[in-house]
Amino acid sequence: MDSNLESYHRILTVNIAKQQEKQFLEVPFRVGENVEEIAVNMTVRAQNDERATIDLGMRGANGIRGWSGGARSTVILRPDTATPGYLPGTMEPGDWAVLLGVYEVPAQGVTVELSIDCVPVNPRWLCGDLHSHTVHSDGAFSIDEAANRAQACGLDFLALTDHNTYSQNLGYPRDLRVLFIPGMELTTYAGHVNLIGVAHPVDDFRVASQSDLRGYLQTAATRGALISVNHPLEMSCDSCAWRWEWDSVVDAVEVWNGPWHEANDKALAWWQASLASGRRLTAIGGSDTHNLQDPYVQHGRPTTWVYAEQYRRDDILRAIRQRRVFISYAPSGPRLNMSCGPYLMGDVVPERGPHLVRVVIERLEADDEILLISDRGIEQRTVAGQEEPALAMEVTRHGERFYRIEVWRWFQEVEQRLMAAMSNPIYFEEG
Ligand SMILES: [Zn+2]
Structure with a gap:
């Protein structure tokens, strides 16, 4: 992926005369390869502030992409979301045009200024919540309310994971507030599993046996769903803990469900043992938000961060499969990064690959405790100092199977030391 592409920004000025009223005009611009987002802003200037109405729309290289008439002056197109009235989709390279409808122009004419930005594909960390409920099952939020709440806390994406139904997936908005997944x-009555990324993952939900479950999970996997076992060691709910076998089609495990609690400690210990045995399940987080009853169960608590090639649903799912994921207690929580030469968090470094592992942690607070953990247990413990919001360290691997990071913090409001952030491992191929 070429991340050195220049962002294309241009301002085009068009003078429109009174005689052009009721015509449609095209203002052409060129879109290059690997564009992720196109944003257009229109300013209309008439002499003496006389009344003028210019309608706005967009045509892509392959056809009309939308029309907002006189309702808007800004349009943004992205692969999976767009300004209402416009179609999300690929920014196909070629000849595009801003469409202007000359509805109403004063005698002296108007000047239209168009600011056009073509934002290149830009691999980056995106943050979201992979577990939430709406009125489509036992949640209190409409989809619109969920979108507003996710946007208000700064999430880039939100998965709608209602219980045993997919009606929530049929009509969610594709506007710019949040990317729905x-x-x-x-x-089931012996555990819960999220099927993420496809609208209609299974045709039935009535799991009565291990073979039923295997069949449904295989159907979901075939249809492209990412499969994540939820709160596997939940203790406060009889039927919530995972009592089925761990099927080979499972991609991920929700190690962190809602506010950090004892069941998460147990899930973490289970995951660590599973990693040490050689299995490489992606650890993800999910708030499991249903309503506003518990102030600590909120969208984005915890937040799952994924390193995605583009702000697209498919890239977010791919990043989770690639284990390029860390979790923080909130969108504002610590940010974690690990690399070993060209290899990133989640990758497997070959045996003859580089040995120096670089760890960067940002948004730390004084006295945060940082643990570097391998299959052998805690390898290093560091305490963040005052005025030390970021920390970089380098460690050399010596036959470990993986390294991963945990950040623990004292939260005064609940007077407890809790997980503030945790990474997925960077893995090392064994000799
Ligand atoms: Zn749930």
Whole structure:
């Protein structure tokens, strides 16, 4: 992926005469390869502030992409979201045009200024919540309310994982507030599993046996769903803990469900043992937000961060499969990064690959405790100092199977030391 592409920014000025009223005009511009987002802003200037109405729309290289008439002066197109009235989709390279409808122009004419930005594909960390409920099952939020709440706390994406249904996936908005990811929480009487990324992952949900479960999970996997076992060691709910076998099609495990609590400690210990045994399940987080009853169960608590090639649903799912994921207690929590030469968090470094592992942690607070953990246990413990919001360290691997990071913090409001952030491992191939 070429991340050195220049962002294309241009301002085009068009003079429109009174005689052009009721015509449609095209203002052409060129879109290059690997564009992720196009944003257009229109300013209309008439002499003496006389009344003028210019309608706005967009044509892509392959056809009309939308029309907002006189309702808007800004349009943004992205692969999976767009300004209402416009179609999300690929920014195909070629000849595009801003469409202007000359509705109403004063005698002296008007000047239209168009600011056009073509933002290149830009691999980056995106943050979201992979587990949430709406009125489509036992949640209190409409989808619109969920979108507003996710936007207000700064999330880039939100998975809708209502219990044993997919009606929530049929009509969610594609506007710019948050990128929705379709999902379903397959809720059995012996454990819950999220099927993330496709609108209709299974045709039935009534799991009565291990072979039923295997069949449904295989159907979901075939249809492209990412499969994540939820709160596997939940203790406060009889039927919530995972009592089925761990099927080979499972991609991920929700090690961090809602505010950090004892069941998360147990899930973490289970995951660590699983990693040490050689299995490489992606650890993800999910708030499991249903309503406003508990002030600590909120969208984005915890937040799952994924290193995605583009702000696209498929890239977010791919990043989770690639284990390029860390989790923080909130969108504002610590940020974690690990690399070993060209290899990133989640990658497997070959045996003959580089040995120096670089760890960068940002948004730390004084006295945060940083643990570097391998299959052998805690390798290093560091305490963040005052005025030390970022920390970089280098460690050399010596036959470990993986390194991963945990950040623990004293939260005064609950008077407890809790997980503030945790990474997925960077893995090392064994000799
Ligand atoms: Zn749930």
